[in-house]
Every structure is written in C-alpha cells, then in structure tokens.
Amino acid sequence: MDIAFWIISVITAVGALLAVTLRNLVHCVLSLILFFLGIAAHYFLLRADFIAAVQILIYIGAVVVLILFAIMLTRNVTGTEGPREILGGKWWSGSMTAALIAAILCWAVSVDKAAMVAPAGAQAKSSVLQIGKILIADWVVPFEVMGVLLTAALIGAVVIALEEVRRRR
Amino acid sequence: MSIPLGHYLMLSGLLFAIGLGGALTRKNAIIVLIGIEIMFNAGILNLIAFWHYKEFAVLTAQMFAIFSISIAAAESAIGLALVIAVYRYYKSVDVDEMASLKG
C-alpha cells in the first residue's frame, strides 16, 4: 500500500510542476486537472472520503471550467497561445524564493524525529453522517456565513465581469 | 499504511513551493491564479494529513477543509472575473503591463 503513496505523490508533483511551467495555457489547465486528481487520491488514501469527493466535484467540476472560460474570454487578439516570453521580469528572485521555502519546510519537517516515524495503531475513519451532524449542530454559524459569502462572490463576479457592457450603453 | 506524517508534510511543502514559484514567476495572470489554487490545495492536504495522524476522532479538520475548499472556489471566481475585467481595459493579461499604480 505504500507504493500507492509514492506513485500518487509523483503524479501530483509532476502535475503541479507542469501546471506552472508549460507554455500553452490549455495544457497547463490539463496538468492542473491531473494535480487535483492526485490530491483527491491522497484524500482517499488518508480516509477522508467526503473531502475527496468534494474536491473532485468543486475543483475539477467547477474551478477548472471557470479557468477554461477565463482563458477563452481573454485570448490575445492576435490569436497566438500566449506571449513569447512566458516569464515575467526578475523571475529568478521568485523561483529562488520558492526553492528556499521548499528547502526550509523540508528541513523543518525532517528535524522533528517524531513525525518521521511510521505510526502504528487505529486507522482513521470518518462518516458523512457525522460530518452532517456537526455541520448543522456545532458549525452552523460558519456554514451560514459561507452561504452569504458565496452569494456575495457570485453577485460580485457577475457585476465585475459585466461592467463594460453597462458602461457602453 | 505506514507512511510517516513527515512525508505528507514534506509533500505539501513541496507543492506549496511549486505553486508559489509559479505565482511569482509567470507573466500571465491566469497562471498566477492557478499557482494560488495549487497553494490552497497544498495547505488543505497538510490539514487533512494532520487530521489523519493526530486526532481523527474529532472532525474539526474536515470542517476546516470543507470551508477552505469553498472559499478557495469563491476566491478563484472573483479573481478570474477581475482578470476578465482587466483584460477588457488593457487588452492583455500580462501582469507586467498592469503597472499604472507604480511609482
């Protein structure tokens, strides 16, 4: 079963790396889909089934479609895939920062001896019934606030993207 | 399954750094938003890994994960709407060209 972790981790990391390095935007989104699938597989390995299904439903079902629509609506007028030079100015400081952060995080985790030992004992499990119960009982206020937030985001996104049409009239 | 917690933390740290590198390096605003999504997912993976290894009787971490996923989706919707609105004005999604607030 350990081999599953390594295979899925490699797929996830490769997906994330390709998503930020490829030149063609639609290919970036395709590797982003691979990344999201890898993360969902990790959630299944960690016995968080509901979160895995929610990840596939929300990220691959909705966020990827959103990104694809945005790519379609913001194509360059010349019709090429993207600017010739894909890196912004001073790109070396950005990548050095990212590499430094990766090194520091990995070092900080490897120093902690207790975290590097394989655990023994009971397996985690979660049930959707429990999640539903505490969502309505303990976490009802954040739940309602999230509903208001999503409504505000919906209305805001529509207003921002529609602005030009109103101004032209 | 005998993967230590540390491996999951290192994986999520690595993914976070990849997303950060992408967000800081690329010129296209949509790739920056993709990098931010990768960072979000790495953080939530971290959360769920801690839930599995440390305290799986209490489902608080799964609640956090559900709320974080929803808020990340809302944020990406707003971000992409902003990108579309900015594209209409500047006629490009190049972040180097959106420099009218500079100096």
Add this chain to the structure above:
Amino acid sequence: METIYQLLRSTFAKAPDAVLLAIAIAIPILFIVAVYPLIFAYTTLVERKALGRVQNRYGPNRVGRWGILQPIADGLKLMLKEDIVPRSADKLVHFLAPVMAVIPSLLLFSVVPIAPGLVPVNLNIGILFAFAVSTASVLALFMGGWASRNKFSLLGAMRAVAQVVSYEVPMVLAAVAIVMAAGSLSTLAIVKAQSHGFANIGGWFVWRPWGFVGFVLFTIGAMAESARTPFDIPEAESEIIAGYHTEYSGFKFALFQLGEYLAAIAMAGITVTMFLGGYLGPGSGPGFFGGLMSAFWFFTKLGAMILLNIWIRGTWPRVRVDQLMAFAWKVLLPMSLINIVAVGVWQYMPSRGLAWAATTLVLVLSFVILSKLNATGTIERRTYRYAS
C-alpha cells in the same frame, strides 16, 4: 466486488489473497466493459427503429433481419474511416477529448447495483461519487470544442458547458431529497430503503409525492446532462453543424457517441436506483434465484427508462438556448429546493395521511405559483388549416 471476494474466499479457502483479490476486481470491470457497451450498441439500433416508427417509417432493416447487425456495421464503418485532424488543431487536447468523454460515463456504472449486494464498488459516498464524476464530463465538451480551432465548435462548446452546468444543480438537489429520505449516500442503502412495500413495488420512492417530483426533475436534468433532445443544442445539426464534435471523424467520433449514450444509460441506471427501486421487484431477494430475478428487474427498468428517453427524443422539439437557461434557473431550481423542504415535511409529520396531504399541498401549490410567475404569454388554441 466484495460479494464476489467473499464467494471466492469461501470456495477456495487456501488460495493466496492477492490472486483472489485480483479476480474479484477483474470480474466487475469485465462485466461493466462487456455488458454496458453492448447495451449501448443495441440502444443505438432500438433508438433508430423507435424514432423511425414515431416518424412513420421503418428504422434500419437492411443489415440482417430487423437490422440486428446494424450496430456492428456502424462500428466497423467508423473504425475504418480516416481519422482527420485539422492542421492547426491542438494535437494533445484533440486526442484526449473523446477519451475524457468516455471515462466519466464508465465510472458512473461502478456504483449502480444490479442485485442485492452486487454493486461493482460499494462506496459509502456512492451517490456523491456519481455526481462528482458526472461533472467531470463537462471537460470533454470544452476540450473538444477548443481543440478543433473552429469558431462554431467553440460556440457549441460554450453553450454545451453552460447548459450542462446549469442543469446539474437541480439534478443534484433532487438527488439530495432522496438521500434525505434514505438516510445514506450509498446506493445499496438507497435501494434497501425502498424495499418496504407491497410486493417490493410499493416502497419505491417514485410513488411518494416528493419522489415523483424528484423523479421528473432528475430525468429532465439527466437528459440535459447528456445533451439529448429536447436539450441537444450542443449538437443541433440544423443550427451549429455538429457543435463541439464537428472536427472529429472516424473512431474519435464513435468515442464521443459512446460517451454520450453511455452517460444517458448510466444516468438512467442511477435514476432507476434512486427512484424506481433499483433491483427490487416481485421475486427479488437474496440467494441465487432471487439474484437472477433482481438482475432481470433491474435491466427491465433500465430498458424502460431508455425507451422513455427515446420516446421523448422523438416527440418533443428542441428548446431554445435562452428558454433552456430560464427553465433551469427559474423553474427547476426553486422546484428542487421546495422538494427538499417537502421531504423534511414528510419526515416530521405525525401521521402518514397528514404527511401525504401536506407534501402534496406544498408541491402542487409551489408548482402552480412557479408556473404563473414564469408564464411568458398565454397559449392560444391551435387552428389547423388543411388543403381542401
């Protein structure tokens, strides 16, 4: 899969675990891959013949008696056709789009139970997995339209994505009402919750007021999801040539058709599981003979749903794009939310008669109010003029 594993374990007690597990995994996969595409092939034939009869003509009847060999002929023709890829098309995305049309449809079959205990994968989150996977089928539409570098394909893809995403919401909310009534997301548990009734038929959710409304909402949503008439704007031949699969020929086109029909059949399977009692029917139950009767009832009901789909396709005209969106957001979505409220009312009424009365009142009242609010004009009496 687990049932097969237990059966193998009890028969071959001394065999190594990995071998038994591999066989127990391979058998459901082979079943899905063998049975459902065969159902797809003969659905295409039945559809063409049924549509022909609706339109007062015979369907295909040249290739073999009653056209039985027609699907084989079609398959051979599409496989041997030249595979044309437009020169400026994005090769990787063009290749992957038909593949991504088929994968979600095949994955949907893995949570549909055929007989008591016989479901390919017994997930705790069965229905949620089914919806998560069906939202992934949206990507195939978009990739097909984008990769062809054709303005009409792109337009067709945009409309298809807007349609599919809009109709997912009332469909999932209608399923939420059923999940509330059954108390679990697992498909086996949903079928078991419908087994308390007269001759295994009376307990089906479709005979309850909220179940009937949910059935109608889910069927409409499922037809719009797989882009079948009257919601086939994405591939409306008279409007947009062939929409997102204009530039596909040969085997890739066959894969798109396979994905679309398999999605329709899989959605019919999930409708049968959630509303029509899955494998329940007189004579179904545990044991070998009960299992056979269960499978018989399941495939009969699946065939009935497919025939309903074909009948609606042959009879109703296509819905216009703006009417489509208005229908989804202004009529189906409020109706599905009120359906959820109705299930809540049903569960908490003190007596059964009161529950029937209250839920029927709520649903009928809300339907009447919604139709009055969304009416776009009076329907005039149709006058026919014939040549004399």
